[in-house]
Amino acid sequence: MMGKALGKIYIVLVVLFMYAPIMVLIALSFNASKSRVIWGGFTLKWYRTLFESSAIISAIGTTLLLALLSAAIACIIGLTASLGIYAMKKRDYKIMLFFTNIPLLNADIVTGIALMLWFVKFMPLGFSSVLVAHVTFNIPYVILCILPKLETMDIRQFEAARDLGATSFYAFVKILIPDLMPGIFAGFFMAFTMSMDDFVITYFTKGPGVNTLSTLIYGEIRKGIKPEMYALSSLLFFIVLIMLIIVNISARDNKDKSDLAAY
Amino acid sequence: MNKNRVQVLSIPYILWVIGFTVIPLIFVVAKAATNAEGDFTFEYLLAIFDPVHRKALLLSVCLAFISSVICVLISYPAALILKSAKFKDTKIIMFIMILPMWMNFILRILAIQLLISKNGVINHLLSVLHLGQIDIINTPIAIVIGMVYDYLPYMLLPVLNCVLAIPDDIIEAGKDLGAGKFHVLTKILIPLSLSGIGSGITMVFVPSMTEFVIANILGGGKIQLLGNIIEQEFSVSMNWNLGSGLSLTLMIFVLITTLLFGRNSANNRNFVL
Numbered sequence: 228m229m230g231k232a233l234g235k236i237y238i239v240l241v242v243l244f245m246y247a248p249i250m251v252l253i254a255l256s257f258n259a260s261k262s263r264v265i266w267g268g269f270t271l272k273w274y275r276t277l278f279e280s281s282a283i284i285s286a287i288g289t290t291l292l293l294a295l296l297s298a299a300i301a302c303i304i305g306l307t308a309s310l311g312i313y314a315m316k317k318r319d320y321k322i323m324l325f326f327t328n329i330p331l332l333n334a335d336i337v338t339g340i341a342l343m344l345w346f347v348k349f350m351p352l353g354f355s356s357v358l359v360a361h362v363t364f365n366i367p368y369v370i371l372c373i374l375p376k377l378e379t380m381d382i383r384q385f386e387a388a389r390d391l392g393a394t395s396f397y398a399f400v401k402i403l404i405p406d407l408m409p410g411i412f413a414g415f416f417m418a419f420t421m422s423m424d425d426f427v428i429t430y431f432t433k434g435p436g437v438n439t440l441s442t443l444i445y446g447e448i449r450k451g452i453k454p455e456m457y458a459l460s461s462l463l464f465f466i467v468l469i470m471l472i473i474v475n476i477s478a479r480d481n482k483d484k485s486d487l488a489a490y
Numbered sequence: 491m492n493k494n495r496v497q498v499l500s501i502p503y504i505l506w507v508i509g510f511t512v513i514p515l516i517f518v519v520a521k522a523a524t525n526a527e528g529d530f531t532f533e534y535l536l537a538i539f540d541p542v543h544r545k546a547l548l549l550s551v552c553l554a555f556i557s558s559v560i561c562v563l564i565s566y567p568a569a570l571i572l573k574s575a576k577f578k579d580t581k582i583i584m585f586i587m588i589l590p591m592w593m594n595f596i597l598r599i600l601a602i603q604l605l606i607s608k609n610g611v612i613n614h615l616l617s618v619l620h621l622g623q624i625d626i627i628n629t630p631i632a633i634v635i636g637m638v639y640d641y642l643p644y645m646l647l648p649v650l651n652c653v654l655a656i657p658d659d660i661i662e663a664g665k666d667l668g669a670g671k672f673h674v675l676t677k678i679l680i681p682l683s684l685s686g687i688g689s690g691i692t693m694v695f696v697p698s699m700t701e702f703v704i705a706n707i708l709g710g711g712k713i714q715l716l717g718n719i720i721e722q723e724f725s726v727s728m729n730w731n732l733g734s735g736l737s738l739t740l741m742i743f744v745l746i747t748t749l750l751f752g753r754n755s756a757n758n759r760n761f762v763l
Contacts, residue, residue, distance in 0.1 A: 234571035238583065241568050245590050248601035248639065251611055255604065263604060264614035304503050311500025314493045323500070326507045329515075334700035334744050336717055337737045340724060341514035344521060344734070363510040366503065424594055426703060431724070444596050448603070448707065457604075460597040467592050475585075 249464060256457035263452065273458040283459065286443040289354065290423060293439060297361035298418035302411060304362070305369030310403075312370070313377045327371070330364045338364065339431030352434030360432040361422045368421060369414035376410035409478075416474055420467070521734035534735025543719060543736060550715040551743070553630060554698035557637035558691050561645035564638070565690065568646065569653035570679070584650055591643035599707050602636050603627075606708075628710035636704040641697060645690035652686025653679065688752040695751070696744050716740060 256274070260267025277283055312323045330338055342363065346356045380403075388398040404411075426441040433442060440463065447453050525531045537543055568587070572580050590598065605611050607627045616623055626632045656679065664678050702717030711718075716736060723733030 231575050234575045237571055238568060238587075241564060242586060244564075244639070245587065245642065248598065248605050249590070249593065251604055252597070252601040263607075263610060304506060307499040308503030311497045311503070314496035315500075319497075323504075326511065329511050332696075332744065332748055334696060334740055336700050336702065336720060337518065337741050337744075338514075340720070340733065340737050341518045342510065343724070344517040344730070345510070345514040348517075359510060363506070366506065370503075420592055424592075426596055441594060441596050444594075444600065445703065445707075448596075448600055456600065460594070460600060463594050463597055467594075468589075471589070471592060 252457050253461040253464065256454065256461045258454065261452060261454060273454040274462075276455050277458050277462075280455070282438065283443065283455070286438045286440050289437065290439040290441075293354070293358060293361055294419045294422040297358055297365050297422045298415050300358075300362045301365035301369045301418045302415050305366045305414060306373060306407070306411060308366070309370050309373040309377055312374065327367045331367050331371075335425075335427035336431075339428040342428065343431045346432060352432065352437075354437055356432045356434065357429055357437060357439075360428050361425065364425070364428060365418035365421060368417045369411075372414035372417060373407060373410040376407050380406050416470075420470075423467075518734045518737055521731050522738045525731055526729075534731045535738065537732055537735045538739040542714075543716070546714045546716045546719050547739070547743075549630070549713070550699050550701075550717065553634055553637065553715070554695045554701075557634050557641065557698045558645075558694045560634070560638050561642050561690065561694050562649070562687060564642060565645045565649040566653075566683075566687070569650045569683070570675075572650065573653050573656070580654070584654075587650070588643050588647050591647070595640050596703065598640055599636055599704055602632075602639050603707055606632055606635065627708065628712050630709075630713060632708040633705050633713060633715075636708045637694075637698045637701065640704065641694040644693035644697075648686040648689045648693070649683065650686075652683045656682045685752060691751045692748055695747050699743060699747070700740055 255263060257269050257271070258267055259270035259272070308323075312320055315323065339360070342356075342360045343352075346352055346359075350356055350359075384406075385398050385402045388402050389395060393401065424441070425439075426445060429439050430442055430445070433439070438446070440459065444456055444459065447456050522534050523530055523532075525533065538547060572583065577583060603610070606624065607613075608625065610627075613623050626635070660682070661674055661678055664674050669677065700717050701715060702721045705713050705715045705718050717740075720733050720736045720740065723729045723736065
């Protein structure tokens, strides 16, 4: 069919538009020549310089630590917040959701500036200020992952456990947590990647000397062509890709298991 | 379950919101409404009417608008194709299209810069083929390309979700009642996908309008969007009062966009999970 073939071509073109630039970047990260257009042979030397640069290594460490810590803190606060919000009356519930939405709707640049104005008054700019900023924009994502799960959950199981003599903490750990696990996991993953991805808010709240991968790449590419940055970008690309594939496979496995459990 | 006792659990979050969301915004308002000596002034709140700032705002809104329209024009046909063609693995195709959303966005801008700069990959290919040269780096066109490339997944996702969710029965019913292809599109498909297009527009328009990184990297610092001016007031000129005043203006524009086109569904990334 003619129409279907044209449709396929269109979809392929859109996918090409999305991936071609990244593919070129990855190809150039293996290019021995510093030029962007001349192929000087295959090399891994940019990857080697990457791991020899202490600035890059420390940026990788900062980025991962920041993403892990901010996602973990956001998950704890977000989980307790979700439980509390879930128990609220309709009016309070709506007020809480309104405030939860502020960091999501607001422009990153305004959030970043607002936090910076606050930090310069009360705490030094550095790792801890960036951490607080990341937790702030991560909590809403966690809440939006957990709250819908709470709403579709069967609360009677929890009440049954309580009636049978479980303490509320024991029932919470044994009944609620397993049910909420997919939501908590999704929230953690989302918070982790949002933190890894963020540039603008980090840029305004970091002090001198602290660099995440985003701010490092931004600083370096403004100085000129840096093939190490292509290598770094390619690494980031593959890390995220692998993470997404793992998350999807495990999510599918869980789904299969719960489908089986339903029979 | 004792509801009051459970509600107490949200106290840490409430404190966090007050401390790190509400108070910082009050700080912005306070900075915007005072001058360097701390006296009240309207100067910075009205600074947007200064010709330089007005021009930057206009350019920001224009480029964001153009980018949003291009994103709709790319996404909508793709959604219609995926809906009508009934490929075997629509879900996987969708996954592949949305995937770049998870890639670091500075990285993606770097990739675009590689392609379109003066001695970049595209110009090299063109010169090999003797097809002349493109000279778009450091122009608004380059910035629009960057914005479209960066934010297209945020349009694709809601539009695809919305169009694919339209029941085939409705389209069949329309056809049975005599609607041609054109009427199916204008009377059924488009009206039923407006909510998806709306949230897509919010998700593309807001970040594009408040952007400064793309303009810095692809515009070579020559093109001033409102975001660039605000960033410079904070990092170079150190006039934080002016920067806050302009930020407040920006916030008002974000609010208007959200009210016009519906809120963005921040949970969008959830699709991949």
